[in-house]
Amino acid sequence: MILFQNIRFLDTTLRDGEQTPGVALSTEEKLLIAQKLDDLGISTIEAGSAITSAGERESIKAITAEGLNAEICSYCRVMKPDVDYALECDVDSIHLVVPVSDLHINVKLRKDRETVRRMAMDVTEYAKDHGLIVELSGEDASRADLDFLKSLYTSGIDAGADRICFCDTVGLLVPEKTGTIFKDLSSSLSVPVAIHCHDDFGLAVSNTLSALRNGAQEAHMTINGIGERAGNTSFEEVVMALEWLYRYNTGIKCDEIYKVSRLVSRLTGIAVAVNKSLVGANAFTHEAGIHVHGLIADTSTYEPMKPEMIGRQRKVVLGKHAGKSSVTLALKELGLEADASQLNEIVSRVKELGDHGKKITDSDLQSIAETVLEIYRESKVNLEEFTVVSGNKITPTASVKLRLNGDNVVEAGIGDGPVDAAINAIKKAIAGVADIQLEEYHVDAITGGTDALVEVIVKLSKDGRMVTSRGARTDIIMASVEAVLNGINQLMQE
Incomplete structure (x- = not known):
């Protein structure tokens, strides 16, 4: 059974992630994110698309000039001018994206399959002749004829492509189909195969893991799963699933993930949903008294892993579901102690506030506790x-x-x-x-x-x-x- 081999990660936060409606990053912001991605241990950073604008090229040049450990990549269409602009930015590689479904070939490009195959081979050879690493992607691959797709990939490899990527452009894959496709591709192609998913049906992470379990050696992802429409595969979810659920060592500095998540959220202006796994505000936050009672005995009772693994801290919030354990723990963090009768009164007042729909802050609790402690003196x-x-x-x-x-x-x-x-x-x-x-x-x-x-x-x-x-x-x-x-x-x- 194939199971996780030499996995590398391509982060496309600065390209596909920036295509989120309303997001536009400055050169300084892109450089800062790129530095943090490099610190995490990302294999390849897709820094943008050099053909886009002069400002985009300025940003890519700033990143390539930084001397990062990661491979720096530019997105390119199957057009030689795109490659020329990428070369101008001194990138290490290009992500060469070729429409492969008949829908895209006939409707978007208004061409035929063989013309597209020749274009892919010509641009791949051109990029290789100029010293670039080439990752050849099939756009809308999940709706393509699989035999044609494999033949195009083979032609691209013959032209010098270093890696192949399968793009689920509108999120139509399901994990079972993904597994079958990648068993086939990984066994029949002579170069590493990558997976690039979108989250239109909420299956991007599942499909990415399925591809990796069945021979894919690279995953394309974004921090916080940002991207067009419903977004891309969430970097933090895939990495921590590999690390914690499958016990695969990704080589990523996991304890820095939350900091990078917060940075990307702040710079893009895209808030992370409070209930988002791992990096959402509530991911390691507890209120219910029975949960906190369990946590005090053993944190694994109501946490899948320790929050410190991704650079977070556990939080206990107080509201109407709070119990004595929650309040005791919160008081301890404030440096306060209460006996049984005092604790009962504090819990009663906390629940009274909770019944009004309030979340009790540290200052609320401190005020309540100090009041009660004086009453019982x-x-x-x-x-x-x-x-x-x-x-x-x-x-x-x-x-x-x-x-x-x-x-x-x-x-x-x-x-x-x-x-x-x-x-x-x-x-x-x-x-x-x-x-x-x-x-x-x-x-x-x-x-x-x-x-x-x-x-x-x-x-x-x-x-x-x-x-x-x-x-x-x-x-x-x-x-x-x-x-x-x-x-x-x-x-x-x-």
Whole structure:
């Protein structure tokens, strides 16, 4: 059984990837990406198509002048001027693309099969005579007559082609057919055979792996799978499937993949889908409590591989699915510890926010945790019940029931608003024990939206001693009550 032999990678991010609608890279951007591709260990970088424009040639020249380890390639049509422009850019090789399906030959070129065969041979010989490596590609090969395709490839090899490529130009292959085709091509042709897939049906990676398993020795891919229409074969997916699923050593510096993915996304302006495998934002992000509980015991429970393998880090986000394990892990990362009762309260507040559709950030969690940790610090004053009434033409009124040194105290207060009324009620309730003054009051919305988590910070004083405390809730009144009670408990500590 044929299985992965001497695989090399041609990256076409700078050519096929740049053909993504709306993408145009500057010379500096192309050079930066090329350098990072070379650092990864890519065999061949298709730097562009020299015939395209003067600006494109400037970019290709900048890349060839960099002295990279990778072979630098220019895309060419079966026309000698294309080769001349490629030579002007001092590339190592050309990707010579020949339409091979009758649809392309008759409709696009308005020629016949034999004319196209002669064109392919003539341009291949011309390029070889000028010292270029030639990779001869059959465009729309998946819709071509296979016997004609093989004969054209054979003619190209006779003319000097160094490699042959089968292009699934509109993504019509299925893995089973791909395997059959590449067993045939790899056994009947005398040079390495490559696969170039598009992802119109989401099968580019599957077809590429099938081709490689059945004799192909080169894969054409792009970073993040960018390209025309639905894109090209995703580089990171093929490489990591080979490395992790098939245990084949690709020679790629896998721990640099994520950095290159982010760079390409930033420079092209093409956002990576959050659920994209390996490099999407959610690929190694966990929320569900049962998953995080498993991760703490053994990361392989809910991760196919360690994120560090491609240069990533695991993330735990908190929301309504969070459990004690998620919160414990997140608190640990913030340098905070909570006992069982504190943890239960923090989890409850996190879920309350999650039920409002919020994702809890580190700053949210820190605010919630610090608030809860202060509440549970041997509180002398605890809130038992709280009611507030406010509205148009109604004097804001609040009533509180506090547990004060073991006794229940009930008081009411009015104010300019519901928060002011609540604070006045609390001050009256503890007046017999301590005279607390509110010196400063400040509120911040930590998260956005009308149901945001708000953090209230108050400065309270008693007998010349001053403390600052906070409260964090989705309800500004409750956050204010919480902040005041936290401060009172601090001031009443002996």
